[in-house]
Amino acid sequence: MTLDHSVRRTSGNDTGGGTPSDVDQTTDADRALLRDAVRALLADLWPAEDYERDVSDPECLRAVWAALCAQGAASIGSAPDAGGLREVVVVLEELGRAACLAPALAAAAFHLAVGPHTDGTLGARISGGQAIPVLALDGLTGPAGVAVQDERLTGVLDLLEATEIASHLLVPLPDRNTLAVVELDASGVTVEQVRALGAAGLSRVGLDAAPYTAIALPDIAWRDLLQVARVGLAARAHGETARTFEMACEYVTQRQQFGRPVGAFQAVQHKLANSLIAVDGCGLLIRQAAGNVDRKQPDAHLTAAAAFAFASTALRRVSLETHHTFGAIGYAEEHEAPRHFKRVHVDATRLGGARAAREELAAHYLDEGGLVPDIDLGELGNAFRNEVESWLRAHWTPEERAASRRRRHEFGHDYDHEFARLIGETGWIGLSWPEEYGGQARSPRENLAYLQVMERYDAPRAGSPVHSAMIMAHGTPEQRQRFLPEILAGAALHGISYSEPDSGSDLASLRARAVRDGDEYVIDGQKIWTTTYYGEYLLVAARTDPDAHPKHAGISVFMVPSDAPGITKRIIDTMYDGSFANIFFDGVRVPASARLGPENDGWRVLTSALGTERGVVGGGQIVLSLVRLFELLCEELRGGDVARVADSVVRDAVGQLATDLEVARQLMTSCALIAEGGVSPLHEAAMTKVFASELHERFGEAVLDLLGPAATLSAGTPGALADGRFELRLRHSLMWVISLGTNEIQRTLIAQRGLGLPRR
Numbered sequence: 001m002t003l004d005h006s007v008r009r010t011s012g013n014d015t016g017g018g019t020p021s022d023v024d025q026t027t028d029a030d031r032a033l034l035r036d037a038v039r040a041l042l043a044d045l046w047p048a049e050d051y052e053r054d055v056s057d058p059e060c061l062r063a064v065w066a067a068l069c070a071q072g073a074a075s076i077g078s079a080p081d082a083g084g085l086r087e088v089v090v091v092l093e094e095l096g097r098a099a100c101l102a103p104a105l106a107a108a109a110f111h112l113a114v115g116p117h118t119d120g121t122l123g124a125r126i127s128g129g130q131a132i133p134v135l136a137l138d139g140l141t142g143p144a145g146v147a148v149q150d151e152r153l154t155g156v157l158d159l160l161e162a163t164e165i166a167s168h169l170l171v172p173l174p175d176r177n178t179l180a181v182v183e184l185d186a187s188g189v190t191v192e193q194v195r196a197l198g199a200a201g202l203s204r205v206g207l208d209a210a211p212y213t214a215i216a217l218p219d220i221a222w223r224d225l226l227q228v229a230r231v232g233l234a235a236r237a238h239g240e241t242a243r244t245f246e247m248a249c250e251y252v253t254q255r256q257q258f259g260r261p262v263g264a265f266q267a268v269q270h271k272l273a274n275s276l277i278a279v280d281g282c283g284l285l286i287r288q289a290a291g292n293v294d295r296k297q298p299d300a301h302l303t304a305a306a307a308f309a310f311a312s313t314a315l316r317r318v319s320l321e322t323h324h325t326f327g328a329i330g331y332a333e334e335h336e337a338p339r340h341f342k343r344v345h346v347d348a349t350r351l352g353g354a355r356a357a358r359e360e361l362a363a364h365y366l367d368e369g370g371l372v373p374d375i376d377l378g379e380l381g382n383a384f385r386n387e388v389e390s391w392l393r394a395h396w397t398p399e400e401r402a403a404s405r406r407r408r409h410e411f412g413h414d415y416d417h418e419f420a421r422l423i424g425e426t427g428w429i430g431l432s433w434p435e436e437y438g439g440q441a442r443s444p445r446e447n448l449a450y451l452q453v454m455e456r457y458d459a460p461r462a463g464s465p466v467h468s469a470m471i472m473a474h475g476t477p478e479q480r481q482r483f484l485p486e487i488l489a490g491a492a493l494h495g496i497s498y499s500e501p502d503s504g505s506d507l508a509s510l511r512a513r514a515v516r517d518g519d520e521y522v523i524d525g526q527k528i529w530t531t532t533y534y535g536e537y538l539l540v541a542a543r544t545d546p547d548a549h550p551k552h553a554g555i556s557v558f559m560v561p562s563d564a565p566g567i568t569k570r571i572i573d574t575m576y577d578g579s580f581a582n583i584f585f586d587g588v589r590v591p592a593s594a595r596l597g598p599e600n601d602g603w604r605v606l607t608s609a610l611g612t613e614r615g616v617v618g619g620g621q622i623v624l625s626l627v628r629l630f631e632l633l634c635e636e637l638r639g640g641d642v643a644r645v646a647d648s649v650v651r652d653a654v655g656q657l658a659t660d661l662e663v664a665r666q667l668m669t670s671c672a673l674i675a676e677g678g679v680s681p682l683h684e685a686a687m688t689k690v691f692a693s694e695l696h697e698r699f700g701e702a703v704l705d706l707l708g709p710a711a712t713l714s715a716g717t718p719g720a721l722a723d724g725r726f727e728l729r730l731r732h733s734l735m736w737v738i739s740l741g742t743n744e745i746q747r748t749l750i751a752q753r754g755l756g757l758p759r760r
């Protein structure tokens with residue numbers, strides 16, 4: 001098989017940075033073929049065990065490049081039907097996994113910035129392997145390192161790759177309009193090998209009045225060059241890191257200490273769960289950025305900057321963590337890990353490192369007044385976003401919003417029955433339900449579109465998504481008939497009563513009991529922290545078989561009217577100006593028909609909706625509300641002190657938040673795409689919840705530093721910024737970390753379900 005087959009353009013589904021809006025494209029399956037072909041080629045010509053020999057012998061690199069050229073990898077991007085940055089990313093990730101510096105990035109950057117080539121030109125010779133390029137990166141973001149005098153180049157360029165086999169040096173010139181091409185065997189050119197982080201394979205090139213050929217680049221092509229370099233380097237660093245991370249995950253299942261595999265220790269599991277979030281988040285963002293560049297999206301430069309900024313810091317952290325996980329064995333040079341450590345650290349610091357990328361993001365948000373670009377949710381999702389927005393503009397006027405705020409203040413909680421009934425008329429409460437239950441059978445991405453606009457318009461939540469999912473999955477026909485229509489109409493709300501004073505994370509240890517008495521159950525016990533205590537129904541988990549083993553067995557779930565005789569509520573104020581309730585059940589009688597799912601099978605009912613709860617409800621809501629807050633923060637900064645906006649510390653912090661927000665959005669969207677594929681995202685939803693909730697906390701803390709004491713003033717206090725929303729969200733953010741299963745519990749789940757690490 002040749003790579004030419006893999007990079008052909010076909011139409012089809014794409015979930016790696018592509019969406020259904022992207023009609024003419026190479027499919028994921030094509031890219032998987034490309035990946036496999038490059039991986040096989042490298043295993044043959046650049047095997048891990050011969051790395052030292054290969055890296056010191058230019059003939060090995062020449063053989064790799066010749067093989068890649070023969071299979072078409074050197075021509076990706078050279079013509080409209082020759083693939084794009086998404087295919088380049090695949091090749092570079094594989095080169096990263098092999099710690100091989102074959103010049104795929106230089107070739108792709110040349111093609112993608114300079115455009116299609118005719119026979120005999122440098123581009124055509126690069127594609128054919130007769131000319132081998134090396135790209136000088138530094139001039140793209142900082143001083144070029146060279147000066148032009150009398151149409152010759154003088155200066156020093158550092159950390160150049162593959163010079164031992166290269167024929168042409170590509171130098172972006174400081175005028176930002178020219179790519180200088182220097183023949184490496186020309187007069188005035190000297191090449192000296194350097195070691196960076198102790199690794200070989202890099203060079204310093206001296207130019208002393210060296211002749212060059214100029215290729216004119218329009219302004220836009222300069223930006224293309226930078227985007228390709230950022231995404232390409234991030235992809236290679238991602239491959240480098242992913243390889244060591246996978247090795248570490250494998251190692252911890254084998255290595256035994258204290259009589260068990262070290263991967264069973266929670267400290268190791270949580271470290272690797274964090275790493276998985278970083279590695280996957282980075283991979284998603286890189287693919288999105290590459291797709292945006294290929295589709296020539298106007299915001300492609302922002303995604304590319306975010307991808308590089310995140311890769312630069314997160315992958316280095318993962319690299320350190322994986323080394324800690326290996327212990328001393330990974331410290332030996334004969335192990336594969338050190339070469340990846342060196343490579344990822346060199347790659348991550350190129351192009352001005354994360355700082356320069358974050359500055360580009362800060363310029364967009366602080367100088368240009370830019371908003372967070374909408375995620376491409378596919379044709380249907382994008383259209384639905386517009387439809388919901390039109391509806392809200394018509395029905396959710398500023399006067400309505402103010403009235404709703406007053407109502408919510410009056411109720412003492414964040415639910416507005418009037419609004420719920422209004423939106424109930426649209427049918428959108430059941431937008432993702434199957435049509436047989438009165439729903440609209442819309443996709444998870446349409447659901448995201450809906451949540452996004454509702455958040456943008458500060459609309460209160462409506463519906464009971466977790467309960468309706470459970471009722472549809474486990475309810476009897478009568479239960480569906482009874483409960484679903486009123487939820488759909490916004491007329492009924494259901495609360496969750498699972499937690500008990502002694503059963504938080506360890507929910508399976510709950511003690512509330514439901515005893516069968518004829519056609520009824522009698523419930524006794526105490527529930528705690530029920531947020532939606534004011535709903536018409538409570539979903540109560542209770543033990544129906546006290547002797548069952550394991551303790552997960554013997555639990556059943558009931559839908560209990562919240563005003564049933566025997567229920568007492570003690571309402572408690574929460575630290576975010578809301579409330580939840582302790583609820584006492586004292587001989588509460590419910591008919592047997594109130595049981596949801598079979599007796600003693602409640603655990604399956606409870607856990608079946610966890611993906612919905614954490615992914616779309618939890619993760620989605622957290623991320624989308626953060627987008628809105630981030631825009632408010634930037635608005636606040638722009639409208640304030642000019643010196644503050646110019647402060648590099650402020651700009652870097654804004655760039656950092658924008659980067660993390662982009663990662664959170666990718667994790668959230670990937671859950672929707674997984675769900676669209678018919679699979680419930682479990683560890684992926686947990687990853688979104690962990691990353692987004694902790695970002696929410698970081699955001700709240702950062703705002704206090706960026707805006708100062710005025711940001712601490714609460715709603716209603718004169719001088720409160722954004723009517724106190726920033727400080728309120730900081731107080732609220734803790735809830736996201738603790739509830740829906742604490743982040744420690746989530747990390748354990750990610751490690752055991754996502755990485756397959758042992759339980760003991």
Ligand SMILES: Cc1cc2nc3c(=O)[nH]c(=O)nc-3n(C[C@H](O)[C@H](O)[C@H](O)COP(=O)(O)OP(=O)(O)OC[C@H]3O[C@@H](n4cnc5c(N)ncnc54)[C@H](O)[C@@H]3O)c2cc1C
Nearest residue numbers: 496497498499504505529530531532735738739740742744
């Ligand atoms: C604002 C808010 C609203 C809530 N709303 C509801 C609701 O509507 N209905 C409802 O039923 N519940 C609700 N909860 C409760 C929530 O589900 C629990 O808080 C959560 O399950 C954690 O339980 P806990 O608070 O008892 O903490 P604990 O389980 O006691 O945990 C304390 C600490 O120990 C850690 N820990 C515990 N076990 C482990 C372990 N095995 N490994 C590692 N670390 C561990 C936790 O991560 C945490 O850091 C709400 C909570 C909050 C904060």
